[in-house]
Amino acid sequence: MYDPLIMRLLLAVSLFVGLGCSSAPPEPEESAGESGPIVVEAEAFDRQTETDTRRWYVVSADTQPPTDLRDVDPPHAELASGSAYLEILPDTRTNHDEELIHGENFTNEPGKLAILEYDLDFADPGRYFVWVSAYSTGPEDNGIHVGLDDEWPDSGQRMQWCEGKDAWTWASKQRTEEVHCGVPGLIFLDVETPGPHVVRFSMREDGFEFDRFALTTDPDFDPAAL
Numbered sequence: 001m002y003d004p005l006i007m008r009l010l011l012a013v014s015l016f017v018g019l020g021c022s023s024a025p026p027e028p029e030e031s032a033g034e035s036g037p038i039v040v041e042a043e044a045f046d047r048q049t050e051t052d053t054r055r056w057y058v059v060s061a062d063t064q065p066p067t068d069l070r071d072v073d074p075p076h077a078e079l080a081s082g083s084a085y086l087e088i089l090p091d092t093r094t095n096h097d098e099e100l101i102h103g104e105n106f107t108n109e110p111g112k113l114a115i116l117e118y119d120l121d122f123a124d125p126g127r128y129f130v131w132v133s134a135y136s137t138g139p140e141d142n143g144i145h146v147g148l149d150d151e152w153p154d155s156g157q158r159m160q161w162c163e164g165k166d167a168w169t170w171a172s173k174q175r176t177e178e179v180h181c182g183v184p185g186l187i188f189l190d191v192e193t194p195g196p197h198v199v200r201f202s203m204r205e206d207g208f209e210f211d212r213f214a215l216t217t218d219p220d221f222d223p224a225a226l
């Protein structure tokens with residue numbers, strides 16, 4: 001297991017170095033929209049809860065989930081950021097022919113299964129769009145929910161990936177009744193006050209593979225810059 005404190009320190013150092021290498025002069029943060037994204041490694045979580053049915057496991061060169069938990073695809077740590085990621089296991093539904101069991105291998109309700117928690121300090125309040133880098137190999141491992149503190153807002157439900165199969169892929173799209181592959185711009189958290197908050201992710205589909213996430217006040221954010 002990675003020490004979350006060490007991961008945070010590494011993240012802080014990398015952000016510092018990244019800022020230091022920038023050729024642009026520093027600008028005063030006149031609005032939240034001009035501040036850079038908050039980027040966090042998924043495996044640097046602080047806690048997980050609601051783990052009786054499904055839970056998140058670290059996958060890296062040194063750490064493998066228990067082999068008795070069903071997982072049909074090979075590990076993908078080599079190309080993950082930090083060479084590590086999280087996966088929800090067991091993965092008992094990998095395609096439409098396998099039985100969908102609500103509350104077990106799927107849940108449309110956020111905050112019910114396999115909740116990850118990240119203690120973050122927000123310098124600025126504002127609307128933060130949530131981007132997640134995930135690795136999907138099938139049609140039933142590509143959904144997750146996100147929430148803030150004790151709230152699971154509509155704008156954090158049903159993050160969805162369709163494009164970018166078999167690769168680590170950044171996305172920020174919400175699955176809707178009309179658009180199953182997701183609509184951009186609908187996934188966000190409204191942070192009302194500066195200071196400490198808990199960002200939380202919970203399962204929608206088992207087998208979800210989670211590398212890192214970014215929070216940005218920029219509605220036109222391009223994750224290719226990361």
Ligand SMILES: [Ca+2]
Nearest residue numbers: 071072073207
């Ligand atoms: Ca898998």
Ligand SMILES: [Ca+2]
Nearest residue numbers: 093140206207
């Ligand atoms: Ca699944």
Ligand SMILES: [Ca+2]
Nearest residue numbers: 081082084211
């Ligand atoms: Ca990672």
